[in-house]
Amino acid sequence: MITGRNYLDAESSDEDSPGKPRRVTDETLQVSAKPRVSYSTDELEALTNYIKGLITLRDLQPSDWNKSVITAIQEFIQYPDERILSIYDCGGLIGSSNFPTVPVHELTYFVRTNDEIFTSKNLPDTILFGTSNSNVESTISQLMETMLAPSFFIITRWPESVKADFCNMLHDYLCHLTDLRYKMHGLTVMYLPLEGNKLHYKDASTNQEFVKRLEKIVVQWTRQIKLALVDQQQLTNYELLTLYDEYDFWIYRCKYLSEIFFFSSSKITIIC
Template identity: 30%
Template sequence: MADPGSPDPARSSSSMSKQSLSLKGHSKSKRISSTPVPSDISLDVPEVAVEKEKPVSEEDVSAEEVDSYTKRLREAFKQHLALSGISKESWTEESERALDKFISDTSVRLLIVYHDPFTGLRVDYAMPAQVVEQMSFLIRAEDSIITEESFRSSVQFGSMRGGAIEGLLRLMNGIHTPQVTLSTAWPETAKNNYSVELHRFITKLTDSRCRHLGITVLYVPLEALQHRPEEAVVNKSLVRRLEMVMIHWTRQIKAVLSAQFESDMGDTSGLLEEISFWKSRCADLDSISKQLQKPGVCHIQAILQLYTSTYIPPFCELAKQIQVQPSTYLLVCVCP
């Protein structure tokens, strides 16, 4: 019988064994937790992905503002394109991208918009190779950034319709001539020499354009309207150019009057043709009479009169004849 005070060997052994294991376990656990992890071993602890609501970033807001700003600028450009037969549906993504590039890229200075009968609306950066009925053009000022505020000051725009002569005349009178006349960057000698040739070219171009219409137009140079007569007479180069213009006016009026007398001596095809001829001549003379009373013509006449130009007397004599001739020719038209 075992002594109750002495421990049971089996139990003691078992108890000791369990305790030893327990202690070993604790000590091993402590050693593992206290031992540093080698640098070449990574412990990747998987994180629980929590979907968070992302706030609207400033980049998203600015992107919307830029997109809205580009659309407004794009619409401003479209409003200045004077093309018939063009609707909102005519604009494709490709053509709008070409327009956006012109707006944003300062190296692109010319934009041409026209309607191609085969491909539809075209937006190019150069003049079309083929002849087109109508087109609009936009020209960027050098190195200028186009904004809503600077649109009118940084972009020149216009349109060309019809034949080459009509389009070129509108281009010269509407864009090129004002740039030359109002520019202060030209050297005076170079500007004077160029202005002489410019007036000659536009005068001939105007005559060619109006000859097809059966009318006579007196060309009035823009530079004549920039100075008061007292200031203009001091500029001898300007006076010479204005005298050249008046000489051409005199020749034009003489040609119209001489055509009347030549017609009187020529053969006519018939009474109706004769009446039609005199009516057209009467309308042309009446148009010249009205042009002689316009401020531009009167202003040049006042400058040359103050200068006492020798070309004033013959011009004034023809002007008087023009005032009388329309009523005389009207009687001929009514009672041939």
């Protein structure tokens, strides 16, 4: 646990004995003080409203906002060393710089990617955010894709071989998790990797390990599309008893395959 008091490993002097008050110097105050960014009233209000607009808790009403939540949001904005902001309902709307220690039904989280100073221009690019709820598969998928995976992808202190192995396993996990998440709803949705989305295409094309990882994901896409195309063969004849059954089936097939076409004609082109 992090506390506000520092203990010295070396021998303590009489000054630091428990029975005497500790002497506070200017240097001590300078080290312990948290860096705070000053904003004008309009700037702070604009940034606060922007973050409030990203909170998507169910049945959230304007009357639910209270002073402590607004204060938590503004402290997250003003103090660059505040890395986490979580907003959730636990007998009332709560804003905290940590995740809750008790189970909650729904939570919106914000994570600062670096010690960035927020502005109206860079705020969307310097925070990771999302909403988690009691849907386990959806929650894990969102947390991994939007918060944890992007943090792993930008790590530079790992050896290349270690990072390549880890990223391969991470992409495999997210591919299967995404497939499981949507297959339970009768949909085929393909995992879209966020690794390298900020790289210039020339830099990305010369990174052989990165290209191999994308090629492996494309193979998974191909496998999913083939399974979707043979979906008709998975139905037996007796399931289509009437013309209405046949009609409903082809409406479902049209919608099903149109979604795959939309994905292949839009999102894939972003990373190629």
